[in-house]
Amino acid sequence: MTTSNPQSPKPRPPLPYNMREVVLPGxxxxxxxxxxxxxxxxxxVFGEKMILVIPACCSSVVVGAYPGxxxxxxxxxVAFASAAAVxxxxxxxxxxxxxTDVQVIAWAGDGGTADIGMASLSGAxxxxxxxxxxxxxxxxxxxxxxQRSSSTPYGAWTTxxxxxxxxxxxxxxxxxxxxxxxxxVATASVAYPHDLYAKLQRAKKIRGFKFIHIHAPCPVGWRxxxxxxxxxxxxxxxxxxxxxxxxxxxxxxxxGPSRPYIDPKKRKPIIEYxxxxxxxxxxxxxxxxxxxxxxxxxxxxxxxxx
Amino acid sequence: MVKEVQIVKTGIxxxxxxxxxxxxxxxxxxxxxxxxxxxxxxxKCFLCEIYCPVNVxxxxxxxxxxxxxxxxxxxxxxxxxxxxxxxxxxxxx
Ligand SMILES: Cc1ncc(C[n+]2csc(CCOP(=O)(O)OP(=O)(O)O)c2C)c(N)n1
Ligand code: SF4
Ligand code: SF4
Ligand code: SF4
Ligand SMILES: [Mg+2]
Numbered sequence: 001m002t003t004s005n006p007q008s009p010k011p012r013p014p015l016p017y018n019m020r021e022v023v024l025p026g027x028x029x030x031x032x033x034x035x036x037x038x039x040x041x042x043x044x045v046f047g048e049k050m051i052l053v054i055p056a057c058c059s060s061v062v063v064g065a066y067p068g069x070x071x072x073x074x075x076x077x078v079a080f081a082s083a084a085a086v087x088x089x090x091x092x093x094x095x096x097x098x099x100t101d102v103q104v105i106a107w108a109g110d111g112g113t114a115d116i117g118m119a120s121l122s123g124a125x126x127x128x129x130x131x132x133x134x135x136x137x138x139x140x141x142x143x144x145x146x147q148r149s150s151s152t153p154y155g156a157w158t159t160x161x162x163x164x165x166x167x168x169x170x171x172x173x174x175x176x177x178x179x180x181x182x183x184x185v186a187t188a189s190v191a192y193p194h195d196l197y198a199k200l201q202r203a204k205k206i207r208g209f210k211f212i213h214i215h216a217p218c219p220v221g222w223r224x225x226x227x228x229x230x231x232x233x234x235x236x237x238x239x240x241x242x243x244x245x246x247x248x249x250x251x252x253x254x255x256g257p258s259r260p261y262i263d264p265k266k267r268k269p270i271i272e273y274x275x276x277x278x279x280x281x282x283x284x285x286x287x288x289x290x291x292x293x294x295x296x297x298x299x300x301x302x303x304x305x306x
Numbered sequence: 307m308v309k310e311v312q313i314v315k316t317g318i319x320x321x322x323x324x325x326x327x328x329x330x331x332x333x334x335x336x337x338x339x340x341x342x343x344x345x346x347x348x349x350k351c352f353l354c355e356i357y358c359p360v361n362v363x364x365x366x367x368x369x370x371x372x373x374x375x376x377x378x379x380x381x382x383x384x385x386x387x388x389x390x391x392x393x394x395x396x397x398x399x
């Protein structure tokens with residue numbers, strides 16, 4: 001005989017139930033935008049108790065113009081290069097006031113992180129402020145019209161690499177953050193919300209500077225049908241191009257979704273990822289070979305540090 | 307969430323936006339394609355709700371997914387992630 005009440009509801013999984021309240025419908029994001037997808041996961045972890053510090057980027061537009069805000073959480077709009085500095089200040093102010101249940105999150109694009117915000121990011125990391133810095137990586141300056149950033153991948157078309165695509169590889173910001181010796185660094189993807197959820201939960205418990213690099217396929221800038229945002233995010237992982245991992249206690253911990261792809265034979269051909277995106281329409285065989293080489297080198301680095 | 311901002315002594319008012327549904331209006335008007343549900347095929351896996359970027363799908367344990375078409379932008383992400391093809395995109399009238 002069981003004593004449990006037949007009326008009592010089954011335990012509910014954190015996703016999706018905890019994602020329902022904070023990210024409000026009717027924001028200004030383009031259809032299929034990865035940004036609010038990631039915010040839903042953030043909200044499942046922190047609820048309303050988060051302060052997003054957002055420098056100029058698509059996200060500043062997505063939340064809407066005054067007097068409205070599409071998030072039932074606090075948002076501080078700040079000047080481009082300053083996200084990490086402002087977030088550090090807010091975190092220190094909260095600490096002085098004894099407020100411990102609010103998470104300060106710097107939320108910046110790849111331009112605002114890999115290029116323009118790099119100095120303040122490096123400073124905040126070195127001082128080890130108790131914040132989570134999230135770089136959502138749509139691999140170009142989308143808000144101003146798809147200009148290349150240092151995080152745009154090799155071979156990709158942008159409005160400032162219009163003829164032969166970008167001729168340099170993507171800057172690996174997660175690696176730069178690992179070199180800062182901060183307690184937690186992770187890569188994630190909007191296509192893997194459960195993985196991102198677990199990483200945010202871990203980051204939440206760690207005191208000091210946390211950095212999370214979220215791969216965020218953008219239908220407008222990458223030139224794909226908006227229904228494929230998740231599919232493309234998954235293909236990036238399944239081809240081995242985007243590797244999901246965490247770095248703490250001095251080593252790399254490969255995340256579940258990326259584990260099979262340590263074996264190159266299990267990886268899908270990179271063309272599967274490229275062919276869905278108009279930004280790679282003109283890519284040549286030679287360039288695909290170059291991307292494959294780069295991916296292999298990245299995996300070798302990962303394996304050495306596991 | 308901060309409810310109000312106290313500006314001690316300065317008298318300066320800081321523009322403080324408030325959470326609002328539809329900051330960009332009724333975004334359902336943007337739609338050129340519309341997701342429709344075949345409830346018989348749905349296995350209530352929640353994936354459509356988890357991924358919907360506009361947060362307009364609620365998978366109810368008894369009913370299955372309910373979409374708020376006032377704000378659904380018709381991106382089709384839910385259709386692409388559905389493992390059983392219970393969702394499909396049709397042309398908006
Ligand atoms: C100091 C400064 N320089 C330039 C701009 C113009 N600007 C606004 S958003 C943006 C692009 C931001 O790109 P990214 O950080 O990658 O975010 P995304 O728009 O791609 O989401 C630029 C260049 C600015 N607002 N301030
Ligand atoms: S350009 Fe891309 S990242 Fe920016 S709002 Fe549109 S879909 Fe989102
Ligand atoms: S079409 Fe897009 S906005 Fe509409 S319910 Fe599906 S995922 Fe959400
Ligand atoms: S993704 Fe498809 S099967 Fe899963 S809950 Fe949604 S409609 Fe049902
Ligand atoms: Mg960007």
